[in-house]
Amino acid sequence: MTADRYSTLATQGAWVNLSTRAKWRLSGADRVRYLNGQVTNDVRTANSLTALYACVTNLKGKIEGDIFIHAAPDGESLLLDADTSLRESLGIRLERYIIADDAVLEDITDDWQLWHRISPPNGTENPPSAEGHYLTNEYRFHLPGYDVWLPNTSAPPSETWLSEAEAETLRILNRVPAYPHELNAETFPQEAGLESRAMSFTKGCYIGQEILSRIKTTGKMPRQLIAWTSETEQPHGEFLMNAEGKEVGQITSATWHPEKQTYVGLAYVRQAAADAGTWQTFSGQTVQAV
Numbered sequence: 001m002t003a004d005r006y007s008t009l010a011t012q013g014a015w016v017n018l019s020t021r022a023k024w025r026l027s028g029a030d031r032v033r034y035l036n037g038q039v040t041n042d043v044r045t046a047n048s049l050t051a052l053y054a055c056v057t058n059l060k061g062k063i064e065g066d067i068f069i070h071a072a073p074d075g076e077s078l079l080l081d082a083d084t085s086l087r088e089s090l091g092i093r094l095e096r097y098i099i100a101d102d103a104v105l106e107d108i109t110d111d112w113q114l115w116h117r118i119s120p121p122n123g124t125e126n127p128p129s130a131e132g133h134y135l136t137n138e139y140r141f142h143l144p145g146y147d148v149w150l151p152n153t154s155a156p157p158s159e160t161w162l163s164e165a166e167a168e169t170l171r172i173l174n175r176v177p178a179y180p181h182e183l184n185a186e187t188f189p190q191e192a193g194l195e196s197r198a199m200s201f202t203k204g205c206y207i208g209q210e211i212l213s214r215i216k217t218t219g220k221m222p223r224q225l226i227a228w229t230s231e232t233e234q235p236h237g238e239f240l241m242n243a244e245g246k247e248v249g250q251i252t253s254a255t256w257h258p259e260k261q262t263y264v265g266l267a268y269v270r271q272a273a274a275d276a277g278t279w280q281t282f283s284g285q286t287v288q289a290v
Contacts, residue, residue, distance in 0.1 A: 001165070001166045001169045001170070001256075001258050002258055003258045003259060005166065005258070006258040006259055007259075009118070009162075009170070010121075011120065011121065012120050013117065013118045013119050013120035013145075014117075014118050014161065014162050015115055015116070015117055015118075015157050015159055015160070015161035015162070016115070016116040016117075016118065016140075016141075016161060016162050016167045016170075017113075017115060017156070017161050017162075018081070018114040018115065018116055018140075018147075019112075019113040019114050019115070020084045021081045021082060021083060021084055021109075021114055022081065022082045022083065022084055022086055022087035022090065022091070022107075022109050023079070023080065023081045023107070023108050023109045023111075023112055023114065024079070024080045024081075024091065024094070024105055024106060024107055024108060024109075025072070025077045025078070025079055025080075025105075025106045025108050026077060026078045026079075026080060026094075026103060026104070026105050026106075027076060027077040027078075027103070027104050027106070028101070028102040028103040028104050029102040029103075030101040030102040030103045031077065031078055031102075031103045032044055032046070032078070033101075034097075034098060034101045034103040035069070035078060035094075035103075036203060036204070036206065037097070037205065037206050037207070038056060038094060038097065038206060038207060039054035039055065039056055039057075039067065039069070039206060040054050040055045040056075040057060040189055040194075040198055040199045040200065040206065040208075040209075040212065041053065041054035041055075041069075041198055041199060041200050041203075042200040042202070042203040043069060043078070044203070046069050046070055046071050046078060047070065047071050048070060048071045048072065048073045048075075048134075048136065049070075049136060049137060050070070050136060050137045050138065051068040051069065051070040051136045051137070051138040051147060052068070052069045052070065053066070053067075053068055053069075053138075053197055053198045054066070054067055054069060054198050054199075055067075055183070055189045055194060055198050055199070056090060056093060056094065057189065057206075057207060057208030057212065058185070058207065058208055059207060059208060060208065060211060061188055061189075061208035061209075061210075061211035061212045061215070062184075062185050062186065062187060062188060062208070063179075063183045063184060063185065063187050063188070063189060063192075064089070064090065064093055064185060065082050065083070065086045065089070065090040065093070065179060065183075066082065066083075066178075066179055066183050066194075066198065067080050067081065067082045067090070068080065068081050068082075068138065068140075068147075070134075070136045070147075072134065073134060079108075079134065079149065080094075081114060082179070083178070083179040083180070085179070085180065086179065087107070087109060091105065091107055097207075110152065111151065111152055112149050112150065112151060112152060113149070113150040113151070113152055113154065113156060114147065114148075114149055114150075115147070115148045115150065115156065115157055115161075116138065116140050116141075116145055116146070116147050116148075117145050117146050117147075117148065117157075118141060118143050118144075118145045118170075119143070119144045119145050119146070133148060133149060133150050133151070133154065134147075134148070134149035135147070135148055135149075136149075140176070141170055141171060141174050141176055142174040142175065142176055143174060168253075168255065169255045169256070169258075171253075172253045172254070172255045172264065172265055172266060173255070173257060173264065175225075175227045175266065177192040177193065177194070177225055177266065178253075181236070181252045181253045181266070182225060182252045182253065182266060182268070187223075187268075188211075188212065188215060188221055188222075189212065190212065190215050190216070190221050191221050191222065191223045191224055191225060191268065192225050193224070193225050195216070199212070201213060201216055220271070221271055222270065222271065223249070223268040223269060223270055223271060224268070224269060224271050224274050225252075225266060225267070225268055226249075226266070226267055226268075226269050226274060226289050227264065227265070227266055227289065227290050228251070228264065228265055228266070228267050228287045228288060228289055228290060229257075229260075229262055229263065229264050229287075229288055229290045230262070230263045230264075230265075230285060230286060230287045230288065231262060231263070231285075231286070232263065232285045233254070233256075233263050234251050234254050234263060234265060234281065234285070234287060235251070235254065236251060236252065236253065236254055237250060237251065238250065238251045238281050238282070239251075239281070239282055240267060240269060240279035240280070240281060240287055241279060241280050241281070241282065242273050242276060242279060242280075243276070243280075245280075248269055248270045248273035248276075248279065249267050249268055249269035249270060249273065249279060250267060250268055251265055251266070251267045251287075252265070252266050252267055252268060253265045253266040254266075264290070267287070274289075277289045
């Protein structure tokens with residue numbers, strides 16, 4: 001992303017095409033109760049105006065996927081979306097425990113476009129209008145914005161939108177963890193900093209809840225996600241070492257900051273080593289927390 005493009009985005013907002021994301025419709029009288037037992041957030045609060053963010057975890061509390069949930073305007077179903085790579089695995093996972101429940105999970109990935117609008121700072125704009133569309137508010141990039149679900153037969157937004165690479169840069173600049181870089185089967189939601197955004201500790205039981213509640217109580221977890229900066233380019237997967245030369249972390253995402261003219265990214269660092277604030281790569285380059 002160029003500096004001019006970044007400046008335009010900051011003042012005028014932008015569209016992001018998320019249409020390749022996996023999408024499902026969950027219907028049936030037990031849909032809310034069922035899904036509430038599968039994800040980390042309280043599905044009872046899902047509505048048609050604002051998307052609810054949550055993680056799907058395994059019995060060990062590790063992340064199998066992250067999803068956005070909102071109630072369809074007709075009040076008869078929930079709409080879910082997740083990273084495109086999760087279409088098969090997460091679909092199977094979400095359907096696995098539907099046994100005696102009145103709940104039906106339907107893959108609707110190919111039926112809908114999904115667009116996200118990052119709102120300009122002044123927030124004065126009219127959402128697009130299209131027959132049969134859904135509109136929900138969502139902070140996908142930790143910025144004010146909204147999602148638009150459009151039938152695949154509808155015309156996409158007429159304005160230009162961010163390229164996939166530009167959207168990825170924006171994600172990293174705003175410190176948004178994503179599947180599979182920061183969110184995966186090796187990670188607890190709290191390690192990724194998702195406790196306040198994607199978790200409820202009052203809603204009752206769900207798969208993985210016992211372990212995650214223990215982490216909440218003790219505050220202890222193996223790693224934590226940090227944002228970093230470096231004067232030199234750092235590849236994804238680069239290991240980080242402490243002053244004694246011991247491996248304490250690993251870079252998960254990296255990009256160029258078009259405004260600050262430096263390299264930035266995200267990394268996991270062992271909780272005990274996170275306070276150091278500065279680490280070295282195996283090649284002797286410095287990475288500093290921000």
